[in-house]
Amino acid sequence: MIVVLGVLLAILCIIILFGIYQKKTNALCESKKRIDGKTVLVTGGTAGMGLEIARELATRGARVIVACPFPEEGIAAREHIVHTTGNNNVQFKHLDLASLASTRRFADEVLRNENRLDILVNNAGVAGPCERNTADGMNIVMQVNYFGTFLLTLLLLPLLKKTGMPGERSRIVNTASVLHRLGKVSDDLNANYKVLRGEVYARSKLCVVLFTRELAQRLKGENVVVNSVDPGAVGTGIFQSWNETVGRIVRWITYCFFKTPWEGAQTALHVALDEGAGDVxxxxxxxxxxxxxxxxxxxxxxxxxxxxxxxxxVKM
Incomplete structure (x- = not known):
């Protein structure tokens, strides 16, 4: 019994020491850049890491559009951003990336009502349930994390190209994950995995990185840059889509020992704002x-x- 307790105590000490090291090595966006007069769009910008990204960009003076499929969450997020930043130029728009029709409607509304788009942060994502398909016949994780993002980005490219200028190019920031390293692109991109749930998520994030690299090649000569980011292990509600109880535990562990949503937002902010990041x-x-x-x-x-x-x- 004493030996078991000793082993458990040793493991706990290792976890705590690792957490302290992790917290001390989490990098922060050092850019002080103001973006007054610019327009940014953050998908999934109403909760977790996306909310932190949107709030920071609003603090820097931008017109911020946050998008998600949940009206109550979207309205609450807008009020929170306005209240905490003093920036009233914040708007919530409904967007369901699990629907091609919703994605097209959203993009059409943005193109009709906005005269510029300086930064697009494709942050929205889900982790499960991995075995469910959408009304479009796509795996829901693949459609929200990748196919919807793919379609939305291509539809908004004309506005991004119109806005970008030499020396101040428009930026696209795609949220990937370290788990892309475990992903595989199979012949059936919509294949469901009921046992290895994380496999679908990993595949979706691999697709995001592949898309980012190919889009960059196709945008050569344009004043638009696109890069992908790995935010690290971030304590957000995404884990609870797998299992409520296990998700809460994983969320607490990652929040305490890895990254909070604010810490997880830093790499996306760096890529959106840093002068050097705008050159690659x-x-x-x-x-x-x-x-x-x-x-x-x-x-x-x-x-x-x-x-x-x-x-x-996506029927382009």
């Missing part, structure tokens, strides 16, 4: 620094194949 495109950032994606994510031919298949599935 098609890259992968982690902990506010240029990093390397997996070998699979750097496969140019795979990225081209994925693009063609994605166009078919």
């Amino acid at each position: 495109t098609g890259e992968f950032f982690r902990n506010c620094r240029l990093s390397s994606a997996s070998q699979t994510a750097c496969d140019a031919e795979l990225a081209k194949t994925l693009w063609k298949e994605s166009e078919k599935l």
Whole structure:
């Protein structure tokens, strides 16, 4: 019994020491850049890490559009951002990335009502339930995390291109994950996995990185840059979509020992604001620094194949 208690105590000490190290090495966005007069759009900008990103960009003077599929959450998030930043130029718009029709309606509304779009942060994401398909016949995790983002970005490209200028290019920030390293792009992109739930999530994030790299190639000569970010392990509600109880435990552990939503937002903010980050495109950032994606994510031919298949599935 004493031995077991000793082992458990040792494990607890290791976790605490690792958590302290992790917290001390979490990088912060150091840019002090103001973005008054600019317009930014944050999908999933009404909760968790997305809310922190939107709030920070509002603090810096931008017109901020937050988008999510939940009206009550969206309205509450807008009020929170306005109250905490003093910036009244914040708008909530309904967007359900699990619906191609909703994504097209949303993009059409933005194109009709906005005269510029300086920064697009594709932050929205879900982790489960991985075995469910949407009304469009797509796996819900794949559609929200990747296909919806793919479609939305392409639909908004004309406005991003119109806004970008030499020396002040428009920016697209795509939220990926370290788990993209475990992802595989199979022939059936919508395949469901009931046992290995994380496999669908990993695949969706691999697709995000591949899409980022291919889009960067297609945007050569344009004043638009696109990069992907790994926010790290962040304590948000995304884990609870797998299992409520287990999700709460995982959320608490990641919040305490890895990153809070505010800490997780820092790399996306760095890529959206930092002067040096605005000079590169098609890259992968982690902990506010240029990093390397997996070998699979750097496969140019795979990225081209994925693009063609994605166009078919979203009916471009």
